[in-house]
Amino acid sequence: MDFSLSAEQKDIIKAAREFAQGEFPDVARDFDRDETFDENIWKEACELGFVGIFVPERYDGAEYGFFEHCLVTEEFWAVEPGIGQAILSTTLGAEIISLFGSDEQKRLVLPRLVAGKEAVGVAIAEPGGDWDVAAAKTTAIKDGENWLINGSKTFVPNGASARFVLVYCDLLPDRVQGDGRYGFILVPTDSEGYSAEKIHGKMGLRAAHTSTVNFNGVRVPLKNLVGKEGEGVRQLGSYLDRLRLTMCAQAVGLSRAALKEMIQHTAGRHIFGVPLNSFQVTQFKIANMAVRIKAAKNLYYEAAWGMDQGRTDSNLIAMAKQFCAETAVYCADEALQAHGGYGYIDEYKVQRLYRDAKALDIMEGAKEMELISGVMDLGVA
Structure with a gap:
């Protein structure tokens, strides 16, 4: 079993990270406050090949696996979840068309999604x-x-x-x-x-x-x-498997963002004349966040890799979604707690992460539903 990424996958991660870091931070707070979005950022992401990366070449996509789509998703959410969602949600439903649609439907919809002409x-x-x-x-x-x-x-x-x-x-x-x-x-x-x-x-x-x-x-x-x-129920099941994997990547990205805010703030904030991160209790919190993030990433990597190998495990995906979402909520909560009162002000990114994280616990199957799905093959549901 090899957990290492290919050179091409590393390049995808690097490119997605650099794009997000260059485009998202300066506008994120205004987009959140005003409930707005600049579609030019979406169009640029399309031009760079980040949107609909799983679409077949025949329909102008890159025909990467769903794992590569998750890698892009994670990097976008590690910088700014709201903007990452605004960009990559423009292809939600393309999975259904790619898997089950007629050639006419695919030609009608998919190329224009990849090109940034339509959502x-x-x-x-x-x-x-x-x-x-x-x-x-x-x-x-x-x-x-x-x-x-x-x-x-x-x-x-x-x-x-x-x-x-x-x-x-x-x-x-x-x-x-x-x-x-x-x-x-x-x-x-x-x-x-x-x-x-x-x-x-x-x-x-x-x-x-x-x-x-x-x-x-x-x-x-x-x-x-x-x-x-x-065939709607079967189609929906296949779509939900892919959607929940996407949400795993979103959750890991958000968790990474929360950990980053935690480390930066506790290094700069002084209590009793010393940095907050010099206290063992703070170090334990940071370590626990890092452990959960690593576990969540490995869990969704396994599930996404299996899907691309033609061995989709819906129960594993449900487990991964539940754990990844729980990790995101946990990390956002710990990071905000470390900010104290400052975490309650929208000048600080951590409060935005805290609000964004809760959606992952709810969307596309509440955490309780995921737990039930995850134990179905254990003979207890």
């Missing part, structure tokens, strides 16, 4: 039911040559700015039960009956836009169904 969104969660994917109420009914879509979705990334949104729908609302009733449909956001409203006042990740979306009699061609009818 895509994915609409799964619903008001009230959230991630109860076996009880989706948004319906898509065949009406001649079209799907007729009605319903609402929430927490949709780029819902108000994307060119297309992948919508998780109930295709057979009259059927009492069964997984074979669900599917993803590619919906142009300029369709009549589509409306989106940006969600304001999020606790963190404010540079990244999230929306509530309504579908009021939206009509799209039958060919916009991704894959075959009734």
Whole structure:
């Protein structure tokens, strides 16, 4: 077993780190305060090849593995989570199209994502039911040559700015039960009956836009169904595996950022005439953060490597997501605590990390759900 990175992977990390360090820090606080984002940064990231790095060459991507996508994600989040999310969330849903879409759908969407010309969104969660994917109420009914879509979705990334949104729908609302009733449909956001409203006042990740979306009699061609009818649950499972791995990388990146803030602040802050980091209790905190970060990184590296080798382990991915997210929250909390009152002021980056970290505990499956998923093969769930 070899844990070393290739020369090419090291180059990807170096390039992503240098780009993030050069572009993110000076604007991060304003983006967070104002809930804004400069799309020119996203376009530049696309030009440098950081966005959609997993997209096949046939559709203008670099055709790297998902592990390399995670490496870029980690570096972006190690500098500034909100901006990292704003840039890389523009391809959320591309995984579904890459895996299950028709050649026509791939040619329509993927090249423009990689080029920074358009963004895509994915609409799964619903008001009230959230991630109860076996009880989706948004319906898509065949009406001649079209799907007729009605319903609402929430927490949709780029819902108000994307060119297309992948919508998780109930295709057979009259059927009492069964997984074979669900599917993803590619919906142009300029369709009549589509409306989106940006969600304001999020606790963190404010540079990244999230929306509530309504579908009021939206009509799209039958060919916009991704894959075959009734495959939605399986497609969603594959997408969640990749999304949760991405979140592992996000969590490790944020944890690294918190550790950096912790080390810098405790070295410069003096208590009783000596640096705060000269106290053993502070050293223990720093060491515990470093240990958890290393463990989290190794856990998600194994899961991402296995996926790229064709051996996806959904239970391992769930374990990794839970542990990585928990590590991010832990590290952000310890770093803020070490800042004392200064950590409560938005002049200091650590409070932003603290707010951003909590999203990782909740998004794409709460930590309790991940724990249940992680023990399914142990015979206790």
